[in-house]
Amino acid sequence: MASHAHAHQPIGGRLLTLPFLVCSVLVVIAAFILAQRYGHGLGAVTNLSDGYPWGIWVAIDVVIGSAFGCAGYVMAMLCYILNKGEYHPMVRPAVMASLFGYGLAGAAVLIDLGRYWHFYHLMLPWYAQPNSVMLEVGLCVATYTLVLVVEFAPAFLERFGIEGLRRKLNKVLWVFIALGVLLPTMHQSSLGTMMVIVGHKLSPLWQTQLLPVFFLLTAVLMGFAIVVWESVMASLNFRRPMETPVLKKLAGLMLVVASVFVALRVVDLLVRGQFGQMFGGPQAGWFWVESVLMVGGLALLIPKANRGRSRALFLSSSMLLTAGILYRLNVYLIGFTPAVGPWHYFPSVKEIMVTVGVFALEIALYLVFVKKLPVLHAIEDHSANSGAPTSNAVQAKHG
Amino acid sequence: MPDGHVDLDAEHIGDLDEYEGALAGMSRREFLTYCTGVAATLGLSPAFGVKIANAAVAAPRPTVIWLSGQACTGCTETLLRTNHPTLETLILDTISLDYNETLMTGSGHQAENWKQQAMKANWGKYLMVTDGAVPTKDGGVYCKVAGKTFKEAVLECAKGAAAVISIGSCASWGGWPSTGVNPTGAVGLNEIIKDKPVVTIPGCPPNPYNFLSLVLHFVAFGKLPELDDKMRPKFAYGRLIHENCERRPHFDAGRFALEFGDTGHRQGYCLYKLGCKGPETYANCPSIGFNDVGQGTWPVGTGHPCFGCTEKGVGFTKSIHELASLKSVSPPNSYPAVATDKGEGISAGAAAVVAGIAGAAVGAGAVISSRLGKQDEKSESSSTPAE
Numbered sequence: 001m002a003s004h005a006h007a008h009q010p011i012g013g014r015l016l017t018l019p020f021l022v023c024s025v026l027v028v029i030a031a032f033i034l035a036q037r038y039g040h041g042l043g044a045v046t047n048l049s050d051g052y053p054w055g056i057w058v059a060i061d062v063v064i065g066s067a068f069g070c071a072g073y074v075m076a077m078l079c080y081i082l083n084k085g086e087y088h089p090m091v092r093p094a095v096m097a098s099l100f101g102y103g104l105a106g107a108a109v110l111i112d113l114g115r116y117w118h119f120y121h122l123m124l125p126w127y128a129q130p131n132s133v134m135l136e137v138g139l140c141v142a143t144y145t146l147v148l149v150v151e152f153a154p155a156f157l158e159r160f161g162i163e164g165l166r167r168k169l170n171k172v173l174w175v176f177i178a179l180g181v182l183l184p185t186m187h188q189s190s191l192g193t194m195m196v197i198v199g200h201k202l203s204p205l206w207q208t209q210l211l212p213v214f215f216l217l218t219a220v221l222m223g224f225a226i227v228v229w230e231s232v233m234a235s236l237n238f239r240r241p242m243e244t245p246v247l248k249k250l251a252g253l254m255l256v257v258a259s260v261f262v263a264l265r266v267v268d269l270l271v272r273g274q275f276g277q278m279f280g281g282p283q284a285g286w287f288w289v290e291s292v293l294m295v296g297g298l299a300l301l302i303p304k305a306n307r308g309r310s311r312a313l314f315l316s317s318s319m320l321l322t323a324g325i326l327y328r329l330n331v332y333l334i335g336f337t338p339a340v341g342p343w344h345y346f347p348s349v350k351e352i353m354v355t356v357g358v359f360a361l362e363i364a365l366y367l368v369f370v371k372k373l374p375v376l377h378a379i380e381d382h383s384a385n386s387g388a389p390t391s392n393a394v395q396a397k398h399g
Numbered sequence: 400m401p402d403g404h405v406d407l408d409a410e411h412i413g414d415l416d417e418y419e420g421a422l423a424g425m426s427r428r429e430f431l432t433y434c435t436g437v438a439a440t441l442g443l444s445p446a447f448g449v450k451i452a453n454a455a456v457a458a459p460r461p462t463v464i465w466l467s468g469q470a471c472t473g474c475t476e477t478l479l480r481t482n483h484p485t486l487e488t489l490i491l492d493t494i495s496l497d498y499n500e501t502l503m504t505g506s507g508h509q510a511e512n513w514k515q516q517a518m519k520a521n522w523g524k525y526l527m528v529t530d531g532a533v534p535t536k537d538g539g540v541y542c543k544v545a546g547k548t549f550k551e552a553v554l555e556c557a558k559g560a561a562a563v564i565s566i567g568s569c570a571s572w573g574g575w576p577s578t579g580v581n582p583t584g585a586v587g588l589n590e591i592i593k594d595k596p597v598v599t600i601p602g603c604p605p606n607p608y609n610f611l612s613l614v615l616h617f618v619a620f621g622k623l624p625e626l627d628d629k630m631r632p633k634f635a636y637g638r639l640i641h642e643n644c645e646r647r648p649h650f651d652a653g654r655f656a657l658e659f660g661d662t663g664h665r666q667g668y669c670l671y672k673l674g675c676k677g678p679e680t681y682a683n684c685p686s687i688g689f690n691d692v693g694q695g696t697w698p699v700g701t702g703h704p705c706f707g708c709t710e711k712g713v714g715f716t717k718s719i720h721e722l723a724s725l726k727s728v729s730p731p732n733s734y735p736a737v738a739t740d741k742g743e744g745i746s747a748g749a750a751a752v753v754a755g756i757a758g759a760a761v762g763a764g765a766v767i768s769s770r771l772g773k774q775d776e777k778s779e780s781s782s783t784p785a786e
Contacts, residue, residue, distance in 0.1 A: 047742065047743035049741060049742035049743070050741075051741055051742050052742060232771065233767070236767065236770060236771060236774070242778075309775045310771040310774055310775055311768050311771035311772045311774075311775050314764075314768055314771050315768055340666065342662075342741070343740075343741050343742040344740060344741070344742040344743060344744035345742050345743065345744070346743065346745035346746070346749055346750075347749060348743065348746065348749055349746065349748040349749050349752055352749060352752045352753065352756075356756070
């Protein structure tokens with residue numbers, strides 16, 4: 001048991017590094033702009049309009065930010081539901097990434113709400129419209145954020161030595177882990193459903209009844225990609241050994257999900273008779289950028305040797321992440337044409353700076369958390385068992 | 400009759416009318432409701448509904464003789480679209496439609512006998528209705544029924560008519576048969592019948608309720624409603640289409656559809672610039688619509704400019720997309736653009752920030768990937784020999 005208590009440990013080190021300071025400055029700028037937003041309203045800082053009531057604060061901060069947050073979802077699914085114990089070392093960092101992704105997505109919704117002081121109405125059943133996709137997404141994201149807090153709580157409890165509570169929590173943690181897999185499946189697909197109901201306003205390249213499926217697939221894909229990307233970056237920047245055996249398997253899973261996505265995309269376009277739209281249809285250029293990145297990212301993973309090379313993993317996960325980001329951006333903003341127009345929208349500098357600030361906050365918090373809390377798995381444990389990572393992980397799961 | 404069969408085949412027109420029979424399955428309440436509706440159409444107080452009801456069921460029902468000339472039968476067809484009352488209620492219960500070439504069951508000598516008999520029996524009392532223009536060139540040979548030219552038929556019938564109604568643009572002034580070079584010399588009925596007033600219900604086809612209201616007015620009061628200078632009932636043709644058009648606010652605001660399917664057209668803007676003749680055409684189309692299916696069911700409502708079918712000198716004369724000559728307000732010479740850009744587009748600053756972020760991401764990606772490349776080489780070379 002004692003050795004397992006060290007399965008995760010803080011990596012330590014100075015907090016005030018250059019990346020941390022840069023991120024902090026960006027966060028301060030965003031906070032200043034947000035003060036303006038709450039002082040003078042949305043119109044004072046954003047380019048939102050009646051034609052584009054949703055700008056990047058929804059499309060990027062919420063829709064794409066929550067996809068980044070799917071790391072915890074896919075890792076929990078692999079590790080606990082499919083009982084693949086070897087992935088355990090990656091669960092806690094993934095859950096933390098999810099916590100930031102979802103927590104900040106929820107905060108971004110509050111920023112974007114016109115009448116934010118009514119936000120708690122979401123939770124009051126007598127205001128609910130139970131057929132609303134938006135209600136489903138809102139409630140589900142809010143609940144999932146709470147679930148993530150509970151899922152991540154052991155790291156806090158370990159750090160501050162609250163053993164009794166930790167042991168009690170461990171007994172009921174499975175409920176939250178199950179919820180943590182169920183909830184994202186629901187709301188990530190519902191994010192796609194939200195754009196099904198805009199109908200013809202969305203370009204035929206993206207508008208399909210399968211939008212929920214594609215959103216779920218991109219959520220899973222981006223979840224895997226962010227885990228791989230983060231792991232490669234952490235090993236590079238914190239000079240830690242690569243988690244190669246696990247990354248190899250994750251890369252294989254990414255390849256499968258990305259291939260299913262691309263194949264389904266093509267079949268869907270053919271079945272709907274919109275295949276020709278990719279040659280000159282509305283926003284066809286962005287379709288190509290998205291598709292080339294997606295196919296490029298998965299093609300890199302086809303040679304098995306590449307799945308063990310950190311550069312190939314980095315490039316591939318970066319491309320797949322960008323493809324997923326673009327897919328979601330295409331559905332929510334680029335492929336969207338408001339009915340009575342012509343409307344124009346491009347985010348204002350202040351809008352962009354708020355989004356940058358949100359992501360900077362995520363990075364700053366990541367840096368603080370991995371240095372101060374037991375998030376990343378302990379290196380000596382890993383290197384000692386590098387020959388048999390599976391046995392280590394299985395033990396760690398019960399720790 | 401030219402062939403002398405009139406008296407042989409002539410049948411007596413029986414007394415088919417009774418109070419009960421006249422209601423034809425309608426309850427008394429339904430019938431009174433309908434008559435009150437007719438009174439409202441005529442712009443009368445609801446109290447007149449009872450009077451109309453009494454007149455409609457009073458036996459015998461007024462005889463109507465309907466003659467068709469150079470026309471497309473659209474005017475008869477339009478009556479089939481009525482449902483308050485339906486055509487059968489009208490022709491079986493309200494009036495006695497004794498002759499109509501499209502609707503009658505009989506044919507040949509029988510039909511012709513019936514017409515003669517009905518005229519004789521109701522001489523001086525019957526209503527004469529015509530649709531279609533009267534050809535005058537070459538002795539009127541271009542339209543003949545039962546060996547008689549249409550001109551002879553209308554002159555004969557008009558002599559004993561209590562009132563003469565010409566329904567449709569063709570019967571009103573010649574309509575489409577008179578367009579262009581007018582090869583048959585088609586004219587309206589009022590140029591043939593000079594001794595009696597010819598009430599006109601122009602339109603192509605006219606709204607059937609204008610016709611029904613006119614007939615019921617005659618039945619109820621025994622006289623014709625107030626008419627304008629072109630002999631059209633003022634209750635239906637007293638106002639310009641432009642005055643009651645649901646798109647009028649767009650005209651006043653200078654918002655026009657400039658071509659079919661453009662942004663303005665899709666948004667229901669004014670069709671004046673597509674050649675709508677609403678500003679010079681008198682009719683109640685926007686107010687009562689067609690086919691009883693609710694608001695907006697008339698040409699302009701469906702997105703096509705009015706072509707002025709009720710107006711002599713406009714319908715079938717001006718080309719469809721020719722600008723109307725305005726009888727009331729003229730629009731200004733310049734307008735705001737139909738499609739005004741809305742929302743904020745890209746600014747230089749935003750473009751710079753996005754480009755900066757993208758550039759930084761690509762740059763950082765390149766640096767990281769080169770560092771990772773070196774790391775890969777190191778680990779691959781070190782992993783070949785044993786640790």
